[in-house]
Amino acid sequence: MNTKFGLRGCCALLGVLALVQCSQPAPAPEAAAPATNGGQAGARKYIRFTGAGNSYPGFTRVGLMMLGALKRDYPDHDTWIDFHESGRQFRDGVLRVMQGDAEIVFANPAHTPTLAYRGVAVFTKDGPQTGLRGIGKYPSDDWITFAVDPKLGITSVNEIRERKLGLKIGTAYQDGDNIMPFLLREVLRRHGISEADFTSWGGEIISTDYFKQPRGTNVRQAYSNGEINALFLESGYDANWAKNIGIRPMTFINLDPEAAKSLEAEWGWPSRYIRAGYYPGQPERVLALDFTDWALAVHERMSDEMAYKLAQLFIERYPEMEGPPEVKVGMERITAGFGGNKREFVPA
Incomplete structure (x- = not known):
């Protein structure tokens, strides 16, 4: 995917698209993966959705929604969503995308791709993952x-x-x-x-x-x-x-x-x-x-066409991703990992 990415200006105006770390000076890049439209193994093509640190219910809700819509645009691609225990794959989920084993990662919190891009914390031994690109963030108000x-x-x-x-x-x-x-x-x-x-x-x-x-x-x-x-x-x-x-x-x-x-x-x-x-x-x-937001990220090898469709889907379906009812009233942005929430709450 071209780092200039044609949707950047449009999505910035909408206040939805948040590209991850593209403006930073690039450290030494990670080993390159083969360029494909989606994932490809032999003659088969894939769109694979993986998680990083997510609670599984929210991850599957967003993942299945996105894969279902992308399948209509790419009927020749097999779709796949991973299974992971909640609170797992902070590192491994991101690396699946970087190593060509998945096309899209949904990372919680949104700061995790930043750690990968800089090659720190759980990514120290892997080095800077400079091919990582952000599509957007679902708000989820949280902290440690x-x-x-x-x-x-x-x-x-x-x-x-x-x-x-x-x-x-x-x-x-x-x-x-x-x-x-x-x-x-x-x-x-x-x-x-x-x-x-x-x-x-x-x-x-x-x-x-x-x-x-x-x-x-x-x-x-x-x-x-x-x-x-x-x-x-x-x-x-x-x-x-x-x-x-x-x-x-x-x-x-x-x-x-x-x-x-x-x-x-x-x-x-x-x-x-x-x-x-x-x-x-x-x-x-x-x-x-802070522990806010869920970031949707891909590798720069993704084609501009697919990245555009993914961003378009993110924007158009964004209002549907409401939070569960058990979250405490009084938070500024309330989702508990399920994505954007249309409802407004007044702090208690």
């Missing part, structure tokens, strides 16, 4: 919560270093693919906390794998049960946090603004404020890592 036991008496990450606290932090899969443990370690590092120091204080990072097997629980339940005294998780929008807080209170701790700025400058990962009062017992706003 860093919460601790209120009995610790801290309100910021800096205080972990100052008091040399050996926290037991629960987070997502430590499988080399999930971005959460990478972000957690990077947050600690940018606050002057090395992994060696953290361990020497008695600190431990414990993953979802540990809690799920064999006990069948999850990180928030583990906190409620007293197995850990801190957690670092996305899905901050979830109204069910109030239930967890009702069982065992939490203090949501602030990132240092300079540490947050440096992470955005180097990794392209932004931060944002959780508004005051969003959670029970949270009187002030809290600076947290």
Whole structure:
């Protein structure tokens, strides 16, 4: 696909199309994949849709809608959608597109393709994926919560270093693919906390794998049960946090603004404020890592024609992608991973 991409001006006016990282100076490119209209293996042609870090219901809803429409324009192409466990394939889903094993990736959050383009975090060993191109983003308002036991008496990450606290932090899969443990370690590092120091204080990072097997629980339940005294998780929008807080209170701790700025400058990962009062017992706003939006991305080898049709489909079907009903009222953009939402909510 030509990096100038003919829809850019049109879609910018519509406020829908958000190309990923095309304006940055390109690092050393990844190994090139063969140029095709869609995917091609022998005489067969494919349009394959893969996910990166998505919850599966939202991923399949958007994926099946897009593949169904593209099949009408490309009846000679076989269509394929992958299966993955929710919270998996942050790295592997993007690399499927880069390696020619899929044509379209739907990545959650939208910052994941930026990590790939820059070759950082889970993509460090793979190098910069400069052939990645963005089609657009479905809004999904979310953030990463860093919460601790209120009995610790801290309100910021800096205080972990100052008091040399050996926290037991629960987070997502430590499988080399999930971005959460990478972000957690990077947050600690940018606050002057090395992994060696953290361990020497008695600190431990414990993953979802540990809690799920064999006990069948999850990180928030583990906190409620007293197995850990801190957690670092996305899905901050979830109204069910109030239930967890009702069982065992939490203090949501602030990132240092300079540490947050440096992470955005180097990794392209932004931060944002959780508004005051969003959670029970949270009187002030809290600076947290962002986890918003789902990005639709392709490889530059995709033909301009197919990329144009994909962008057109994205724009025309965008209003249909409404969020589920269980999301907490009071968020600026509410979707929980299902895409754009036509409804307007007034912050509580």
